Amino acid sequence: MSVRCCAASAGLVLLIALIASRPASAQAIEVGVALAFTGGYGAGSVAANETRNPSTGSTPLTLFQTDSRVLSAPGVNVHAGMSVTRRLFVFGDFQYSRPRLRTHLSADFEGAPDTNADTTVSSYLFGAGVEYRFTAGTWVPFVSGGAGQVREVPEGGEVLTSVDVHAGGGVRRALTHGRHPLGLRGEVLATFRSRGVGFDSSHHVLPSVSAGITWRF
Amino acid sequence: MKTLRAAFAVVAFGVAVLALTRGVDAYLKIGTRVSNGSLVTIRWSTFPIRYFVTNRDMPGVSAPQLQQAVDRAFHTWQAVPNLGLASQFVGFTGVAPSGGDGMNVIGFEDHPELDRVLAATSFTLDTVSGEILNSDIFLNSAFPWSVADAGEAGKQDVESIVVHELGHMHGLGHSALGETELLAGGGRRVIGEASIMFPIAFTAGSVNRALHPDDVAGISDIYASSAFRAATGSITGHVTKNGSGVLGAHVVAFNPATGAMIGGFSLSDDGSFAVGALDPGTYVLRAEPLDDGDPGAFLSTSLNIDLNFQPAFFDRLVTVTRGGTASGIELKVVPKS
Numbered sequence: 001m002s003v004r005c006c007a008a009s010a011g012l013v014l015l016i017a018l019i020a021s022r023p024a025s026a027q028a029i030e031v032g033v034a035l036a037f038t039g040g041y042g043a044g045s046v047a048a049n050e051t052r053n054p055s056t057g058s059t060p061l062t063l064f065q066t067d068s069r070v071l072s073a074p075g076v077n078v079h080a081g082m083s084v085t086r087r088l089f090v091f092g093d094f095q096y097s098r099p100r101l102r103t104h105l106s107a108d109f110e111g112a113p114d115t116n117a118d119t120t121v122s123s124y125l126f127g128a129g130v131e132y133r134f135t136a137g138t139w140v141p142f143v144s145g146g147a148g149q150v151r152e153v154p155e156g157g158e159v160l161t162s163v164d165v166h167a168g169g170g171v172r173r174a175l176t177h178g179r180h181p182l183g184l185r186g187e188v189l190a191t192f193r194s195r196g197v198g199f200d201s202s203h204h205v206l207p208s209v210s211a212g213i214t215w216r217f
Numbered sequence: 218m219k220t221l222r223a224a225f226a227v228v229a230f231g232v233a234v235l236a237l238t239r240g241v242d243a244y245l246k247i248g249t250r251v252s253n254g255s256l257v258t259i260r261w262s263t264f265p266i267r268y269f270v271t272n273r274d275m276p277g278v279s280a281p282q283l284q285q286a287v288d289r290a291f292h293t294w295q296a297v298p299n300l301g302l303a304s305q306f307v308g309f310t311g312v313a314p315s316g317g318d319g320m321n322v323i324g325f326e327d328h329p330e331l332d333r334v335l336a337a338t339s340f341t342l343d344t345v346s347g348e349i350l351n352s353d354i355f356l357n358s359a360f361p362w363s364v365a366d367a368g369e370a371g372k373q374d375v376e377s378i379v380v381h382e383l384g385h386m387h388g389l390g391h392s393a394l395g396e397t398e399l400l401a402g403g404g405r406r407v408i409g410e411a412s413i414m415f416p417i418a419f420t421a422g423s424v425n426r427a428l429h430p431d432d433v434a435g436i437s438d439i440y441a442s443s444a445f446r447a448a449t450g451s452i453t454g455h456v457t458k459n460g461s462g463v464l465g466a467h468v469v470a471f472n473p474a475t476g477a478m479i480g481g482f483s484l485s486d487d488g489s490f491a492v493g494a495l496d497p498g499t500y501v502l503r504a505e506p507l508d509d510g511d512p513g514a515f516l517s518t519s520l521n522i523d524l525n526f527q528p529a530f531f532d533r534l535v536t537v538t539r540g541g542t543a544s545g546i547e548l549k550v551v552p553k554s
Contacts (some may be wrong), residue, residue, distance in 0.1 A: 046473040048501075050396065050409035051429070055420035061409025064530075066473045066501060103473065103501060105530045109396060110505055112528035117501055119534035154499055156543055157536030162505060197499070199473035 030081040032185055034212025036077045041206045043068035043101060043198030065107040068199050070121070073099035077210050087133045093146070095125040101154065101197050121197050124151045125164055133172070140172040144187065152196045162196035172214070179217075180201055186211040224490035229411050245295035246439060247340075247390050249347050257383050259340065260388045266291075266352075267439035271324025275362055278310055278325075278375060281487075282364045287323050290379040293426060294387060297433050300357040300440040302387070314355040321386075323379070324444070325362075326355035327518040329375045333404075335418055336362055336378050338385035354382040377425045379416070384414045386427050389435045391416040391515050393507055411478045417512045421524050430477035434494035441494070450537035451493040453484070454546025462488025463504075463550060465522030466513065470535070471501040482516065490548075495537045502531035504548045526550040 045067045048062035074097065081091025099121050106114045129146020145167040152160045170187030191206045195201055246258045268291075270284040278286075284306060291304040304456040317339070328334065335357055341350045356362065356378065363369035364376065395410030397417060407417040412431040419425045437445055456466040466483040470492045481492035483504075505516055507526035512522045529550045535543045 014349065044339060046476060048469075048471045048478055050411040050478075051425065051427075052409045053407050053419045054423045056398075056406070056408045063396070063409075063411075063469075063478070064471075064503065066471070068473060094306060101499070101534060103534055105501060105503075108503075108528060108530075110528045112505070112530055115530040115532055117530060117532055117534045119499065119536060154534070154536045156538070156541075157499065158497060158538050199499075217410065 002163070008202045028216070029080070030082065030091070031080045032078065032212055032214035034077045034079075034185065034187075034210040036075045036097065036208060036210035037081040037141075038073055038075060038097055038099070038191070039207040040072040041068050041072050041193075041198070041204040042200070044200030046199055054094050058108060062108070063106065064105055064112065066103050066105055066199070068101065068103040069103055070196075071100045073097045073121070073123075077212065079192075081131075086136060089131040089133065089142075089178050090129070091131065091146075092128045093125070094127075095123075097123045099123060103199075119155045121155070122153045123196075124153075125149070126151070127164060127166075127168075131165075138174050141169065142172065143167075150196055151200070152194065154197055160196050162194040164191055164193050166191040166208070175213075181216050182216045183216070184211070185214050226254070229336075235390055237261070246435070247385065247388050249344075251347050252345050258388060258439060259342055259349050262346075262348045264301060265305040266321060266386070267305045267307050268321040268323055269307050269310040269312065271314055271322060272311055273325055275325050275358055277369070277372065278362050278364050279551070280324075283324065283375060284309070284523075286314050286364050286376040287379050287495050290383050290426070293380050293428060295385055295438060297428070297436055299438060299445055299468060302436075302440065314353040315339055316353065317351075319351055321351050321353065323354045324356065325358040327359060328355070328357045329359045331357055332359070334453055335373055336382050338382045349386075352386045354379065354386060368422050370422040373418065373421050374424050374426070377423070380426050380428075381413050381418075384432060387436060388439045389414050389432070392431050392480055393482070393515050394429070394431050395471065395487070396480055397508060405511075405516050412480070422538050430475075431479050434479045437494045445494075447540040449494050450497060450539060450541045450543065451491055451495060452481075452500065452502065452535055452537060452546065453489070453491040453542055453544045454548060456488040456490055456548045456550060458488075458523070458552065462486050462487065463523045463526060464520060465507055465524070466490065466504045466548075466550070467515075467527070468492060468548065469503045469505070470495060471503065472496065472498045473501065474498050486521075497537055497539050500535045500537060502535055502546065502548060504529055504531075504550055525553050527553055 012077035019095045028120045047065050048063040052061045077095040083089045100118050103117045127148020131142050131144040133140050133142045147165045150164045152163045168189035173184045175182040187210050193204050248256045272280050295302045314324040338354045340352045361372040363372035368374050392412035392414040394412040395415035396408045397405040412429050456463040468490045469482045471478050483490040506524040531548045
């Protein structure tokens with residue numbers, strides 16, 4: 001995890017260094033804002049178990065069952081980066097969303113009604129990535145990848161950090177031309193995320209899509 | 218006291234007054250009303266607890282075997298970190314383990330009249346401070362006992378029962394983290410439990426010597442340092458039914474990340490409850506009525522304990538922070554019928 005965080009941090013440092021050393025003539029710096037939608041994932045199934053009296057059975061006595069899931073959620077993504085070649089674009093990005101962590105409570109030993117218990121999670125992604133563009137026309141397909149750190153704060157809770165590594169692709173379309181062109185950018189990603197607010201210890205792969213506008217200057 | 222069924226009979230003497238109280242973090246503890254009228258949690262103020270063991274052999278359990286089992290049971294509690302619990306075996310004695318004689322005595326004693334009581338703990342307390350001055354534990358020799366490592370069919374395991382009684386000796390009350398069933402011939406049998414302090418013992422022949430998170434939370438609530446309190450948190454709120462407080466509800470906080478279950482009770486008419494000594498994390502809350510077979514095993518029967526409501530979950534997950542209190546929770550329940 002720390003290696004990946006360092007990689008993400010190094011990416012951000014590289015980006016800052018590249019921006020700082022940008023030739024004055026290049027129109028290569030870009031900022032963008034997008035609406036993002038991140039998919040949900042299973043966050044663990046755990047039984048509330050009691051120690052069984054051996055004379056009544058051999059398996060633990062389950063008081064109730066929990067099945068948790070982080071629900072899909074919309075968010076806002078902003079990025080800033082620069083082209084280091086005609087095809088290669090490096091960027092740092094930040095994404096904010098508020099998914100819900102939902103735990104379904106069922107199979108109560110004493111008959112408590114099934115219930116969904118929720119909490120809202122504030123999720124902050126700080127990342128860096130690279131984008132490779134295939135063409136330079138009006139429609140520009142690209143592939144991208146990156147890594148970052150996710151900081152999640154359950155309602156009333158403390159910060160939980162996890163690692164986010166993602167890869168995907170999308171398309172850009174120029175809307176205006178000139179000195180500070182506007183464009184559209186759409187992207188689909190597969191995100192590999194280590195344990196965060198979930199109750200299991202496994203990693204998760206979740207989809208995300210985003211669409212927004214870019215501005216180059 | 219560990220019983221064969223949920224029959225609660227206080228065995229006390231001297232200046233001991235047993236009650237149930239809650240402190241800042243509200244685990245169910247034994248309390249006493251001291252001379253200034255306030256209710257305080259009883260506790261030892263100094264360690265080690267210097268104890269004697271009765272010099273009396275029982276069929277299948279010699280006095281040295283009893284002492285070794287008691288020593289292991291003490292160490293089970295002393296393994297809870299950062300509390301500073303300690304004990305010291307002083308020697309064997311002919312003094313009865315229920316005498317109020319200034320000694321801490323643990324041993325067998327004949328109580329055929331207590332046909333449902335396996336063991337009991339009694340105290341002599343300082344009526345000003347609530348400090349435990351001495352405490353005795355008797356194991357009822359009317360029952361067959363064993364110290365076999367894996368238990369022995371038809372006999373009660375000495376170490377399992379002594380671990381429970383030592384919880385009382387340190388100041389803990391009963392936990393309600395357990396389920397029972399009615400037996401056809403009368404009485405109740407425990408099906409499962411998540412606390413060594415559940416008042417009903419497993420069936421004879423079983424071994425049940427380990428502490429659960431509920432026990433660790435409870436003993437930590439009494440003896441933990443300020444550093445422990447700064448590292449853990451609590452949940453407070455109210456259990457309500459039709460807008461009114463519910464007294465005597467058992468509230469369980471469950472952490473799906475660790476599997477830990479820790480219980481608390483609503484101990485006032487407004488239904489207020491607290492569950493303390495919780496590791497930071499996200500919790501599920503559940504409220505249930507006390508076992509209607511014998512609610513007096515947990516709380517004083519002089520209280521107006523409400524048993525007429527259905528178990529229910531809180532529809533929010535509750536997050537606990539280090540040193541923090543998640544408060545303002547209203548856990549609504551509905552009548553059974």
